[in-house]
Amino acid sequence: MTSKLIQRSPFVNWLFAVDRILRGESIPLDPHEQRDFQIPIFGVSVVVIAMAVTYGFCMGVFSLIHGAETSEYSRALMQTFASMTKVPLLYGLTLMITFPSLYVFNALIGSRLKVTPVFKLLIASLAVNLAVLVSLGPILAFFSASTPNYSFIVLLNVAIFAIAGVLGLMFLVQALNRLANATARHLNQNEQPERPDTPLASTLLASRQAAQTTNAVPDHQHPIAAATLVPSAIQSSPKLPLNRYVKKVFACWILVFGLVGAQMGWVLRPFIGSPDLPFQFFRPRESNFFEAVTNAFWQMFA
Amino acid sequence: MQSLSEISAWTFGTIDQVLSGASASPAISKNNRAQSKIRLRTAASIVLIAGLAYGTAMGCYAAVANQRSWSEQWLQMLFSGVKVPLLILTTLLIALPSFFILNTLFGLRQQFNESLKAILMAQAGLVIILLSLAPITLFIYVSVSPMPQAYSLAVLWNAVAFGSASVAAQLLLQRNYRQLIRQDSKHRVMVRIWIFIYAFVGIQMAYVLRPFIGSPSNEISFFREDPFQNAYVKISQLIWSAMDLWG
Numbered sequence: 001m002t003s004k005l006i007q008r009s010p011f012v013n014w015l016f017a018v019d020r021i022l023r024g025e026s027i028p029l030d031p032h033e034q035r036d037f038q039i040p041i042f043g044v045s046v047v048v049i050a051m052a053v054t055y056g057f058c059m060g061v062f063s064l065i066h067g068a069e070t071s072e073y074s075r076a077l078m079q080t081f082a083s084m085t086k087v088p089l090l091y092g093l094t095l096m097i098t099f100p101s102l103y104v105f106n107a108l109i110g111s112r113l114k115v116t117p118v119f120k121l122l123i124a125s126l127a128v129n130l131a132v133l134v135s136l137g138p139i140l141a142f143f144s145a146s147t148p149n150y151s152f153i154v155l156l157n158v159a160i161f162a163i164a165g166v167l168g169l170m171f172l173v174q175a176l177n178r179l180a181n182a183t184a185r186h187l188n189q190n191e192q193p194e195r196p197d198t199p200l201a202s203t204l205l206a207s208r209q210a211a212q213t214t215n216a217v218p219d220h221q222h223p224i225a226a227a228t229l230v231p232s233a234i235q236s237s238p239k240l241p242l243n244r245y246v247k248k249v250f251a252c253w254i255l256v257f258g259l260v261g262a263q264m265g266w267v268l269r270p271f272i273g274s275p276d277l278p279f280q281f282f283r284p285r286e287s288n289f290f291e292a293v294t295n296a297f298w299q300m301f302a
Numbered sequence: 303m304q305s306l307s308e309i310s311a312w313t314f315g316t317i318d319q320v321l322s323g324a325s326a327s328p329a330i331s332k333n334n335r336a337q338s339k340i341r342l343r344t345a346a347s348i349v350l351i352a353g354l355a356y357g358t359a360m361g362c363y364a365a366v367a368n369q370r371s372w373s374e375q376w377l378q379m380l381f382s383g384v385k386v387p388l389l390i391l392t393t394l395l396i397a398l399p400s401f402f403i404l405n406t407l408f409g410l411r412q413q414f415n416e417s418l419k420a421i422l423m424a425q426a427g428l429v430i431i432l433l434s435l436a437p438i439t440l441f442i443y444v445s446v447s448p449m450p451q452a453y454s455l456a457v458l459w460n461a462v463a464f465g466s467a468s469v470a471a472q473l474l475l476q477r478n479y480r481q482l483i484r485q486d487s488k489h490r491v492m493v494r495i496w497i498f499i500y501a502f503v504g505i506q507m508a509y510v511l512r513p514f515i516g517s518p519s520n521e522i523s524f525f526r527e528d529p530f531q532n533a534y535v536k537i538s539q540l541i542w543s544a545m546d547l548w549g
Contacts, residue, residue, distance in 0.1 A: 022406045069529065128407065135403035138396045139503055147532035148512045167407060232409025232488075300535060301542050 011050075014043030021124045022131055024233030027175045039120045044127050049088045051130040056084035056271075058137035062144035062153050063273040070275075079273040082281055086268045091126055094261045105252040111245050112183050121175055128170030128233070136160045150274050151300040157272065158293055161265075169254065170234040177236070177246045262289045316344065320426045323477035345422040346391070348502060352429035353387035359436040360386070361516055363456050367447035369518035378516040381524050385511050386432075390425055393504040398539065401496055408488050417489070420478035421496065428471035435463045453517055472497060509533035 017040050020026045026039050060080030067076020105120050114119075140160060144153055231237045265271075266289045273279065328474035361382025377420075398418075407412050444458045446452045475493060482489040510530055516522060 019406070022403065023411055024409065131403050132400070132407070135399040138399055139499070142503065143532070146530040147535070148505060148529060149532050149535045152532050152535050167404075171407070193331050210332060232407060234407050235409065301538060 011046070012045065014040065014047045017043055018047045018127050018131065021127050022233060024174075024231075025232050027178050027233070028122060039124055041120060041123055044123050048091070048123065048127050048130050051127075051134040052088035053084045055130070055134045055137050055140075056080075056087035058134075058141040058144070059083040059087065059271055061141045062147075062150075063275075065145050066148075066275045075279045078279050079270075080195055082279075083271055086271055090261070090264055090268055091130070094257065094264045095122060095126065097264075098256050098260050101256055102253050105256070106249050107114055109245055109248045109252070110113065111180055111249055112187060113180060117179060117183070121172065121179060123169050124175060125172035128171040132167045133160060133164040136163065149300065150272070150276075151296045153272055154296045155293075155300065158296075164270075167234065172253070173242070173246070174231075174236060174248060175248045177240060177242050180243065180246050180249075181240055265289065267293075315428055316348070320345070320348065320423055320430060321474070323474055323480075325424070342419060344372050344420055345419070345426040348426035349390055349422075349429050352426075352433040353390060354383040356432045356439075357383035357386035357514070358434050359439055360442075360460060360514060363443050363453070363515050364518040366443040367452055367518060374522065378522045381522070382514055382516065385514055386429070389504070389507055389511055390429065393500060393507045394421070394425065396507075397496070397499045397503050400499060401478045401492075404495060405492060408492065410486060410488060410492060413482055413485070413489075417479075417492070420475065420482065422479050424471050424475035427474040431467040431470050435467065439463060453515075456515055472517060477546055506533050509536075509548065 017026070017038075021039065021044070057080065060076075060083040063076045063079035063083075067073055067079075099119065099122065102122065103115060106113055106118055140153075140156060144154055147153055159255075236242065269283050270277075271281070314423065358379045360378040362375060364370040364378065365372045401417075402414065405411055405417060410417070439459065443456055446455045475497070479489055479493045483493075509532075510525075512526055513520070
């Protein structure tokens, strides 16, 4: 009965969709594989928002504990609510603001990816980013509950966001490469069904033959060893070296998304809520991100 | 009903398997299922029982030093006994989600059960090593008790005991992981990441859960009276002030 219940719940299905993204099963690894880029945009977005809200709660633990000590309960609850709304806003607004330019750069540089695959790709990489973020949430919540030092918590948050961001980008570049290769091959196949003359198509043919020879080895004797030969979601495949279009698109995307994201994070402050300041949903605009991180580092020893 | 000799044979057989790292190797479990009897549940109960036993021994300091009666000291012994498995298992729970997601991203999800087993076996090894040091702990408590700095020496010895048990458990973890690393070298990176996350959380957890021994001059309580502090901030402040003294 419980298994039926689990099967019926759409949220659980969406969680499984995110799990497939993390395992690298949503993006076709072999370009000759005639499989769609299967990501339910709505479902994955819902899970992404849920993960962002959860991480926001972990951020709010610091103000909750501090509020309980000083009996400022309403301030603590307001700050927690603010954190829970701001983390999804940070990622959602950044994606909305940058998506048009990300798509246009991608088209200008010469990738043949259409709008929907590009959007799916970005949502999938946000899902990876947030899954790492939320998995580090318990560590943040524990340190928030046991640390009175505001600067330490700020630095820990910066480190966690950085780790999650790097892993999200590692996923993005591999997924982009696999998808770009699959699309290019698909188009080449339509144009020249008989002879693969282009270098990309011929390497793909070679990789298909290589895949067939590896398949000839009976897998069932070493199921674990055979499984590990498949590169994971964030690993490059020796069959598919990064092509130069992918490198250029990726560099542009990092620049645009990173700059807008950092500034968005700065505009949406405070995420944690300094215990010395009164509650405010937004702070007046001042200074910049990097200066603040350096200051927090020095204040930790003060 | 099992006879006493059977129970002791099973117990020492299990301890042997944990300490030799044989039980965590998937190759052995595949070829010869009869040999690998240890399950995750068994490893977790070893952590609970042996941790409780060492913690109880650790917490009897004030009574052994004749500074408090046994009728009062049992509460501290109970607290310390609960705290050792609590330290190990809560740290595991807090560190596990990120380890799971990282394993999935690196494509090691299929062997996650084996990884978890290797980790839990190493922790079972840690508490077994600790428990084997318990007689020395009691001996040291008894022999230092006449000295004026007895409590500091007791704390120092426990730091040495935990430190050496952790180092030994880390070697055990490397041994348990050997088979996994042979299958996929990415596990080598994973085990290093695990040690880092676990140590990062564990040091703060140990700091939060103080007192483990219980100073005879303080009242018996589960947590210290003063509010929680951050271990890393404390350490860096200590280093900072030491540098100020020299400068």
